[in-house]
Amino acid sequence: MSANAPLVEPDLALLREGRRLIDVRAPREFAQGALPGAVNLPLMDDEERHRVGIAYTQQGQDAAVALGERLVGGGIKKARIEAWRRELERHPDALIYCFRGGLRSQIAQQWLAEAGIRRPRIRGGWKALRGALLARIDVAAKRPLLVIGGLTGCAKTGLIEALDNGLDLEGCARHKGSAFGRHPLLGPSQIDFEHAMGLGLLEIDGPCVVEDESRHIGAVNIPLNFWQSMVDAPRLRVEMPLDWRLEQIRRDYIDDLWAIYSGQFGPWLGWALMRKQLSSALGRLAKRLGAARLARLRRLQELAFREHERGNFLAHEGWLAPLLTEYYDPLYRHQQERHQRTYLHVGDWQSCLEAARDWSDRHAG
Numbered sequence: 001m002s003a004n005a006p007l008v009e010p011d012l013a014l015l016r017e018g019r020r021l022i023d024v025r026a027p028r029e030f031a032q033g034a035l036p037g038a039v040n041l042p043l044m045d046d047e048e049r050h051r052v053g054i055a056y057t058q059q060g061q062d063a064a065v066a067l068g069e070r071l072v073g074g075g076i077k078k079a080r081i082e083a084w085r086r087e088l089e090r091h092p093d094a095l096i097y098c099f100r101g102g103l104r105s106q107i108a109q110q111w112l113a114e115a116g117i118r119r120p121r122i123r124g125g126w127k128a129l130r131g132a133l134l135a136r137i138d139v140a141a142k143r144p145l146l147v148i149g150g151l152t153g154c155a156k157t158g159l160i161e162a163l164d165n166g167l168d169l170e171g172c173a174r175h176k177g178s179a180f181g182r183h184p185l186l187g188p189s190q191i192d193f194e195h196a197m198g199l200g201l202l203e204i205d206g207p208c209v210v211e212d213e214s215r216h217i218g219a220v221n222i223p224l225n226f227w228q229s230m231v232d233a234p235r236l237r238v239e240m241p242l243d244w245r246l247e248q249i250r251r252d253y254i255d256d257l258w259a260i261y262s263g264q265f266g267p268w269l270g271w272a273l274m275r276k277q278l279s280s281a282l283g284r285l286a287k288r289l290g291a292a293r294l295a296r297l298r299r300l301q302e303l304a305f306r307e308h309e310r311g312n313f314l315a316h317e318g319w320l321a322p323l324l325t326e327y328y329d330p331l332y333r334h335q336q337e338r339h340q341r342t343y344l345h346v347g348d349w350q351s352c353l354e355a356a357r358d359w360s361d362r363h364a365g
Contacts, residue, residue: 236359
C-alpha cells in the first residue's frame with residue numbers, strides 16, 4: 001500500500017457540508033447503518049467478505065489479502081473500479097471510507113490510483129465518524145431541552161419544524177409515532193436513526209426543542225441518555241379544537257400519505273398499498289378498540305375509501321373523528337394522569353410556538 005495515500009480527518013464538517021461518501025464495506029454492513037450521504041460501492045460482496053474474514057481469523061492478514069485478490073480480480077475488479085470511477089465523475093469531491101479507514105479503503109484508493117484517480121479516504125472510517133455523531137447526541141442531552149406535548153393532530157411536528165433549534169425525531173425515524181405513522185418507504189436502521197439525530201443536532205449549538213415521544217418510534221429507539229433528558233425536561237402543551245385537529249390529522253394520515261404512495265408507485269398500485277396500510281393500522285388497534293368499535297370504524301373507513309376514489313378526501317374525517325375522540329384522546333389523557341406533568345405553558349399552536357422561541361432565547365448561550 002502507498003504510504004502517500006491521501007487521508008482526511010473524521011471531521012463532522014464533512015457531513016454538515018453534505019459531502020458525497022463512497023462506502024466500500026459489504027452490502028450487509030451498509031444495510032445495518034451507513035454515514036449520511038453515503039452510497040454503497042463495495043470492495044467485496046457479502047460472500048467474498050465472509051470468506052476473506054475466515055482466512056484472516058485462521059491464517060492472518062497476508063493470507064486474507066491474497067484470497068481477496070483471487071476472489072476480486074479480473075473482470076470483477078474492473079467492474080468495481082468502473083463503478084467508483086462513474087461515481088467520482090458525478091461527485092468529484094467524494095471521499096472513500098470503510099469500517100475503520102484501513103485495509104479496504106486503502107485497496108480502493110490503490111486501485112483508483114492505478115486507474116489515474118487520486119481520492120482521499122477518511123481516517124478512522126465509519127467508526128470514527130459514527131463516534132463523533134453519537135458524541136453530538138451526548139452533548140445535546142446535557143444541554144437545555146424543551147418538550148412539546150399535546151393531543152394527536154395538534155401539529156406538534158409542524159411547530160418543531162418552525163423552530164431553528166427544533167429536532168424532528170419522527171422525521172429522523174421516518175415514522176409518525178403511531179399505528180398510522182408508518183412511512184411508505186423503508187424506515188432506517190437503529191444506527192441510521194442515530195446518525196440522522198446526530199446530523200440534525202449539528203445545526204443546533206444551544207438549547208433544543210423536540211416533540212413528546214415514547215422512547216420507541218416505530219422500530220427504533222431514542223438513545224437512552226437523550227431520552228432520559230426528555231423525561232426530565234420542561235414541557236409545553238398545545239391545545240387546539242377538534243375540527244382544527246381533524247383537518248391536520250387528515251392531511252397527515254391521508255393527503256400526505258397519498259402523495260407519497262402515488263408518487264412512488266403510481267395511482268393504481270399506490271392506492272392499493274395505501275388502503276392496505278390504513279386498514280392494517282386500524283387492525284393493529286383491535287385489542288384496545290374492542291370488537292364492536294373496530295367493526296364500526298372499519299365500516300366508516302370502507303365508506304371513506306369509496307368516496308376517496310371519487311375524489312372526496314374529506315370523507316376520511318368520518319372515521320378519523322371517532323378515532324381521535326374515542327381512542328387517541330382518552331389514551332393521551334390517561335398518560336397525562338399517570339405522569340402528572342407540569343407545563344411551562346399551555347395554549348394554542350401559535351402561543352406555544354412563541355413560548356418555545358422565548359424559552360430558547362432565554363436558554364441560549
